[in-house]
Amino acid sequence: MECKTSNPAAKRFMRRNLITMLLYVLSLVLAIGVFLRYHPTGVLAYLLAVLPAIPLTGLLAIFGLYLAEEKDEFQRSIGVQSMLWGIGGTLAVTNIWGFLESFVHLRHLNPSLDAVIFWIFVGISIPFLLRRYR
Amino acid sequence: MKNRLRVLRAERDWSQADLAQRLEVSRQSVNAIETGKFDPSLPLAFKLARLFETTIEAIFSDEN
Numbered sequence: 001m002e003c004k005t006s007n008p009a010a011k012r013f014m015r016r017n018l019i020t021m022l023l024y025v026l027s028l029v030l031a032i033g034v035f036l037r038y039h040p041t042g043v044l045a046y047l048l049a050v051l052p053a054i055p056l057t058g059l060l061a062i063f064g065l066y067l068a069e070e071k072d073e074f075q076r077s078i079g080v081q082s083m084l085w086g087i088g089g090t091l092a093v094t095n096i097w098g099f100l101e102s103f104v105h106l107r108h109l110n111p112s113l114d115a116v117i118f119w120i121f122v123g124i125s126i127p128f129l130l131r132r133y134r
Numbered sequence: 135m136k137n138r139l140r141v142l143r144a145e146r147d148w149s150q151a152d153l154a155q156r157l158e159v160s161r162q163s164v165n166a167i168e169t170g171k172f173d174p175s176l177p178l179a180f181k182l183a184r185l186f187e188t189t190i191e192a193i194f195s196d197e198n
Contacts, residue, residue: 074166075163133166
């Protein structure tokens with residue numbers, strides 16, 4: 001999975017990723033704004049609260065779509081490995097944090113940050129994985 | 135897995151980028167295969183064999 005590429009699947013992934021991130025920021029700003037100003041309740045509150053999670057969840061589908069569309073098997077393998085690093089890293093961080101919360105009363109880690117942690121690990125792992133094959 | 139890709143490339147005076155273009159993969163893929171760090175799938179191995187007009191066994195060997 002290259003950052004600068006002429007690979008059509010990677011280009012599509014980058015474009016979709018950018019649009020989804022933009023939707024995430026917009027939905028987050030909208031949800032915060034509406035909650036602060038109008039204090040919604042009931043179904044509307046639930047819908048607004050879930051709104052920012054939709055693009056973040058969509059990112060997983062977009063990455064899956066990239067893996068399905070990527071014709072270069074080596075790049076596909078790097079993508080799959082980076083997702084494994086993402087899953088492993090997220091589980092490690094949340095597991096350690098969970099025990100710290102239980103025993104030393106560390107500040108609660110909002111589960112909505114799991115997706116952020118996951119993508120950080122995915123992003124960090126890619127250059128290291130590519131370096132391994134250099 | 136050992137392979138003769140570097141030699142076959144050199145015989146044709148192709149760079150890794152040239153081979154990558156012909157295979158429709160990235161240059162990184164060619165490098166990873168050539169250095170034996172990534173084993174290609176059977177379809178890609180066949181594609182390589184066709185491109186170099188030889189057999190898969192003539193390119194790859196499972197000796198360590």
